[in-house]
Amino acid sequence: MKAKIFLLSEKLFEGASNLPCIKIEFLKKSVDLSSYEALIFSSKNGVLAIENIDKTWKTLPSYAIGSATASQINELGGVVAYSAKNSYGNSFADEIKKMLEGKKALFIRPEIVASNLNTILKDTGVLLDELIAYKTVCGVCKKDEKPSSESVIIFTSPSTIECFFKYFDWDESWRAVVIGKVTASYMPKGVKYILSVEQNIPACIKLANELLFGKKI
Known part of the structure; x- marks a missing residue:
């Protein structure tokens, strides 16, 4: 061969x-986005997941871990407030933590997160909630x-x-x-x-x- x-x-x-x-499984979730000031995405899958949950997400500023995620946000009609210079979770958190300090944000995340993005943001004073919206399983x-x-x-x-x-x-x-x-x-x-x-x-x-x-x- x-x-x-x-x-x-x-x-x-x-x-x-x-x-x-591998394959991605989107989880059946519901969320009230009315109290949030920002959304955080660490992959394109998070964007696709929230699109299936509540299409009003597009009215909120979105913070994207990289160009592919930002492109997905734009493609679906969302608002990219910031696209990371570095596609590592911890570095992404360091880039946005001052921008989001004191704000209520929702992290649309997978079941397992390989970085400390959530911890870094919370420790900096970001009022962060997390929505586990998808998971990766073996095909x-x-x-x-x-x-x-x-x-x-x-x-x-x-x-x-x-x-x-x-x-x-x-x-x-x-x-x-x-x-x-x-x-x-x-x-x-x-x-x-x-x-x-x-x-x-x-x-x-x-x-x-x-x-x-x-x-x-």
């Missing part, structure tokens, strides 16, 4: 083959879907690592691209990886192409 670039999710991106080791990967030798595997979250290694043992011919330092901290010992300079999927795919084909694109 020909070596490929594998992205471990259901989302389609040009230049990568999908191996859906079903079959043994015959195992990536071919020399392939490049892209890991975009701690969950992709957990679920990939649930189904497959690491092949030493594979190469791993990891989206950020937090995700990298979950990689099993002994598995070598290359960290993407930018914390977004297109940048990871670009790096994977350079590894696979030996040239920059």
Whole structure:
């Protein structure tokens, strides 16, 4: 089999083959947004989740962890008050904590948060509530879907690592691209990886192409 670039999710991106080791489940929730002055999103999934819960979220200023999240907010008609310069949760919290100090904000979050974003904001005086609106679960990967030798595997979250290694043992011919330092901290010992300079999927795919084909694109 020909070596490929594998992205471990259901989302389609040009230049990568999908191996859906994870999937997102949106939780049935209700919330009264009338008392909040700001919304905080740490991923595109949070934006999609609140869109399903209460469409009035678009009237509130939104604080986004990165360009992909900000683009999703804009696409659905929301108001981006701030887009993070750094896509790490703790750094994002440091960037916005003074802007939101003393304000009542709602963090639209996943079931498991890999950073201390919520704690940092609360400790700074942000009146923060949290709405667990979605969760990541392992998809079903079959043994015959195992990536071919020399392939490049892209890991975009701690969950992709957990679920990939649930189904497959690491092949030493594979190469791993990891989206950020937090995700990298979950990689099993002994598995070598290359960290993407930018914390977004297109940048990871670009790096994977350079590894696979030996040239920059």
